[in-house]
Amino acid sequence: MYVILVYDIGERRVGxxxxxxxxxxxxxxxxxxxGEITEVKLKELVIGAKKIMNEEFDSLILFKSRDQKWLDKQIVGKELSNIDNFL
Amino acid sequence: MYVILVYDIGERRVGxxxxxxxxxxxxxxxxxxxGEITEVKLKELVIGAKKIMNEEFDSLILFKSRDQKWLDKQIVGKELSNIDNFL
Incomplete structure (x- = not known):
């Protein structure tokens, strides 16, 4: 399955x-x-994320699709490859 | 069409x-x-966003789907309704 994951997490937990x-x-x-992920691996991801999160303040949203082909992606501005330079 | 929009924008421009x-x-x-949006309105959104963004530093990603039914959403942690309390 294809998944988009977005989070909004307190600074202390974000790393x-x-x-x-x-x-x-x-x-x-x-x-x-x-990315592509199996149902089992996704469950593992969510269980691990919950251990890191403070569920009262932090938020994680998953959008799941059976196939990436149902989604078309458009990027405006900075390309992803630049992201790693910030860490 | 159904769209998911995520941005990463400099603090000065985020509001x-x-x-x-x-x-x-x-x-x-x-x-x-x-949300649901027409092709025309989405173009308007992107043109307006580009005027606000510094495309060298900021990033906006759009995931577009013909129909929301191809996507299943799961929320972990803080519910969206709390967000407005922060503003």
């Missing part, structure tokens, strides 16, 4: 969350990830 | 961008929007 999500998906913007 | 995107889509997370 850990970034590292966790990158284990499963491709990092495409500051707090946005995408 | 203006938020206001701009909310004219067209539903705000569901700090820098994430979604």
């Amino acid at each position: 850990k969350m970034l590292k966790h999500c990158r284990k499963y998906l491709n990092w495409i913007q500051n707090s946005v990830f995408e | 203006k961008m938020l206001k701009h995107c909310r004219k067209y889509l539903n705000w569901i997370q700090n820098s994430v929007f979604e």
